[in-house]
Amino acid sequence: xxxxxxxxxxxxxxxxxxxxxxxxxxxxxxxxxxxxxxxxxxxxxxxxxxxxxxxxxxxxxxxxxxxxxxxxxxxxxxxxxxxxxxxxxxxxxxxxxxxxxxxxxxxxxxxxxxxxxxxxxxxxxxxxxxxxxxxxxxxxxxxxxxxxxxxxxxxxxxxxxxxxxxxxxxxxxxxxxxxxxxxxxxxxxxxxxxxxxxxxxxxxxxxxxxxxxxxxxxxxxxxxxxxxxxxxxxxxxxxxxxxxxxxxxxxxxxxxxxxxxxxxxxxxxxxxxxxxxxxxxxxxxxxxxxxxxxxxxxxxxxxxxxxxxxxxxxxxxxxxxxxxxxxxxxxxxxxxxxxxxx
Amino acid sequence: xxxxxxxxxxxxxxxxxxxxxxxxxxxxxxxxxxxxxxxxxxxxxxxxxxxxxxxxxxxxxxxxxxxxxxxxxxxxxxxxxxxxxxxxxxxxxxxxxxxxxxxxxxxxxxxxxxxxxxxxxxxxxxxxxxxxxxxxxxxxxxxxxxxxxxxxxxxxxxxxxxxxxxxxxxxxxxxxxxxxxxxxxxxxxxxxxxxxxxxxxxxxxxxxxxxxxxxxxxxxxxxxxxxxxxxxxxxxxxxxxxxxxxxxxxxxxxxxxxxxxxxxxxxxxxxxxxxxxxxxxxxxxxxxxxxxxxxxxxxxxxxxxxxxxxxxxxxxxxxxxxxxxxxxxxxxxxxxxxxxxx
Numbered sequence: 001x002x003x004x005x006x007x008x009x010x011x012x013x014x015x016x017x018x019x020x021x022x023x024x025x026x027x028x029x030x031x032x033x034x035x036x037x038x039x040x041x042x043x044x045x046x047x048x049x050x051x052x053x054x055x056x057x058x059x060x061x062x063x064x065x066x067x068x069x070x071x072x073x074x075x076x077x078x079x080x081x082x083x084x085x086x087x088x089x090x091x092x093x094x095x096x097x098x099x100x101x102x103x104x105x106x107x108x109x110x111x112x113x114x115x116x117x118x119x120x121x122x123x124x125x126x127x128x129x130x131x132x133x134x135x136x137x138x139x140x141x142x143x144x145x146x147x148x149x150x151x152x153x154x155x156x157x158x159x160x161x162x163x164x165x166x167x168x169x170x171x172x173x174x175x176x177x178x179x180x181x182x183x184x185x186x187x188x189x190x191x192x193x194x195x196x197x198x199x200x201x202x203x204x205x206x207x208x209x210x211x212x213x214x215x216x217x218x219x220x221x222x223x224x225x226x227x228x229x230x231x232x233x234x235x236x237x238x239x240x241x242x243x244x245x246x247x248x249x250x251x252x253x254x255x256x257x258x259x260x261x262x263x264x265x266x267x268x269x270x271x272x273x274x275x276x277x278x279x280x281x282x283x284x285x286x287x288x289x290x291x292x293x294x295x296x297x298x299x300x301x302x303x304x305x306x307x308x309x310x311x312x313x314x315x316x317x318x319x320x321x322x323x324x325x326x327x328x329x330x331x332x333x334x335x336x337x338x339x340x341x342x
Numbered sequence: 343x344x345x346x347x348x349x350x351x352x353x354x355x356x357x358x359x360x361x362x363x364x365x366x367x368x369x370x371x372x373x374x375x376x377x378x379x380x381x382x383x384x385x386x387x388x389x390x391x392x393x394x395x396x397x398x399x400x401x402x403x404x405x406x407x408x409x410x411x412x413x414x415x416x417x418x419x420x421x422x423x424x425x426x427x428x429x430x431x432x433x434x435x436x437x438x439x440x441x442x443x444x445x446x447x448x449x450x451x452x453x454x455x456x457x458x459x460x461x462x463x464x465x466x467x468x469x470x471x472x473x474x475x476x477x478x479x480x481x482x483x484x485x486x487x488x489x490x491x492x493x494x495x496x497x498x499x500x501x502x503x504x505x506x507x508x509x510x511x512x513x514x515x516x517x518x519x520x521x522x523x524x525x526x527x528x529x530x531x532x533x534x535x536x537x538x539x540x541x542x543x544x545x546x547x548x549x550x551x552x553x554x555x556x557x558x559x560x561x562x563x564x565x566x567x568x569x570x571x572x573x574x575x576x577x578x579x580x581x582x583x584x585x586x587x588x589x590x591x592x593x594x595x596x597x598x599x600x601x602x603x604x605x606x607x608x609x610x611x612x613x614x615x616x617x618x619x620x621x622x623x624x625x626x627x628x629x630x631x632x633x634x635x636x637x638x639x640x641x642x643x644x645x646x647x648x649x650x651x652x653x654x655x656x657x658x659x660x661x662x663x664x665x666x667x668x669x670x671x672x673x674x675x676x677x678x679x680x681x682x683x684x
Contacts, residue, residue, distance in 0.1 A: 072552075072558060075560075149600055193560070202601070202604070203604070206604045210414075216414060216604075217603065217604030217605050218417075218561075218603045218605070219560075224601065227597050227600060227601070228593075228597070229593035229594075229596045229597055229619055229623070231622070236596065236619065236622045236623050236626045238596060238597065238600050238623075251570075251571035252571075254571045254578065254580060255569050255570070255571055255580065258491055258569060258580050259544070259566065260560065260602060261559065261560045262544070262545070262558075262559030262560055262562060263559050263560070277571055277578065280573070280578045281571070281578050284577060284578045
């Protein structure tokens with residue numbers, strides 16, 4: 001209203017210099033207020049999930065509400081795989097690791113006869129699964145270690161720019177969830193600081209988090225391998241070593257949150273049992289809380305999976321959500337649109 | 343100028359709604375610009391150090407400068423002990439550890455006969471030093487582990503509220519450097535994100551970083567012990583375990599910077615050889631850089647120490663600063679005032 005035609009004379013006619021200054025300073029806030037009047041979550045169908053998000057944000061930002069939370073405590077954490085982007089038929093970072101093994105194979109002729117590499121090179125899913133966790137760690141180290149942090153960033157960015165998800169024939173970073181992009185933006189507009197807390201690799205997620213989610217690298221928490229400072233030919237480097245440093249999954253998520261953020265989130269968003277402890281940790285804080293789970297219920301537009309899925313299993317966390325009344329989003333029912341592309 | 347009396351008619355007379363909106367939106371920026379015209383570093387004597395800081399900030403924030411750096415890349419990292427607050431005659435966290443051992447002694451009668459605890463209880467400096475690094479780690483674990491993260495925060499805050507530095511008879515948090523508070527504020531006003539990168543304990547520094555430096559916990563990096571997620575009586579806890587997790591000192595500083603921030607600082611502030619690799623890492627990036635060392639040269643107002651000091655030794659880093667032309671601040675010459683109190 002303030003910016004409509006009839007408001008201008010008010011500014012001009014006022015002889016009050018101070019009031020003019022205050023109005024000038026308030027301009028952006030008023031503009032932001034107008035933006036908030038539009039639907040902040042247009043890709044969400046009307047329903048209890050959307051309503052819960054909007055009401056929570058309204059309550060914690062309303063200074064007259066008993067639920068008001070000062071801006072510096074408005075910390076929101078988001079799982080990545082299955083919460084902000086898709087994770088089927090396998091975590092996307094897994095595709096990166098496999099492609100990387102194939103790229104490096106000519107330099108490793110011994111891989112032709114050595115599991116789990118042989119299985120990857122021959123697309124032998126069964127042999128790969130048989131190699132178990134030990135095999136997975138070997139693949140991880142072969143594909144993620146042995147280079148500098150800068151080289152790794154370039155390798156991942158090159159891969160993301162060219163690799164495609166088979167089902168959608170699109171870059172993996174196209175498979176982010178439009179409704180969740182809106183939640184992130186809505187929270188940020190309302191003074192929240194948004195963090196990713198991913199079981200995936202911290203440096204992997206950082207290569208696209210700022211561009212895709214508007215979340216800068218310093219607000220990304222994830223699993224990591226050890227890096228070591230070295231000076232080579234007078235040039236300092238951080239070298240990625242083949243050694244696990246931190247697993248940011250399950251009970252590791254609250255540990256990662258405390259380590260990196262140092263305060264407890266008031267809102268946490270996940271989709272699987274790997275997010276349970278993050279949600280418990282968030283729920284156990286004082287004051288208003290918001291715990292949120294995405295349920296994958298849409299085989300047509302995305303995938304349907306929960307209690308039995310080896311990837312993104314949602315079982316115990318679903319029981320706990322139902323017991324405590326956490327917000328469970330039904331993708332099929334609650335999301336008007338799933339991905340940014342149509 | 344825009345806010346003086348003669349500017350109001352311009353706003354009022356303009357029939358251009360769009361231009362009015364732009365001016366309204368610009369209000370805060372213009373106000374910020376006016377603030378910057380005042381001396382941002384009033385506790386600094388005029389000289390090359392002050393000039394170097396001001397010129398660096400001006401260059402990287404001036405869009406018409408070839409040295410312009412976009413805001414998201416304006417990362418500045420600060421060592422804490424000896425750079426933002428004093429560190430003599432011993433790192434202040436050491437005093438906390440000793441006081442904590444004394445507080446806990448009644449629950450540990452065996453400490454009366456066991457080193458290094460016996461030495462602390464008897465104020466026997468020589469015996470304490472003889473216990474070496476192994477003894478130091480034992481004291482660290484006895485004083486810093488075995489409680490939840492929340493309990494630890496309360497213990498440290500209680501200590502900071504009551505303990506005093508003997509020489510100044512003041513709380514330790516009074517011994518922050520006024521000129522450095524001004525540098526932090528000046529950088530922040532100019533769109534920098536300021537981080538602490540401390541060899542001290544991350545959770546220790548976090549208890550006062552926001553109040554003293556305006557640096558929130560999520561922008562504090564430091565050394566850490568392992569924490570473990572546990573559910574006790576249905577309540578989730580993070581328990582501090584007696585096991586080192588990460589040493590954020592020397593070559594650990596670039597590692598910590600990459601881990602927590604994920605991008606390279608363009609400005610780094612330190613005071614000792616423990617900051618050398620952070621400064622090297624900062625210097626090795628592309629584009630404009632600012633490397634800064636505080637030199638403790640003022641026995642009267644603070645302390646004088648450098649190449650031989652067991653605490654905060656400045657030797658190799660000083661050579662490297664001189665070789666590369668990094669900014670070295672001479673406390674006695676460059677600082678008009680040292681502490682916020684007179």
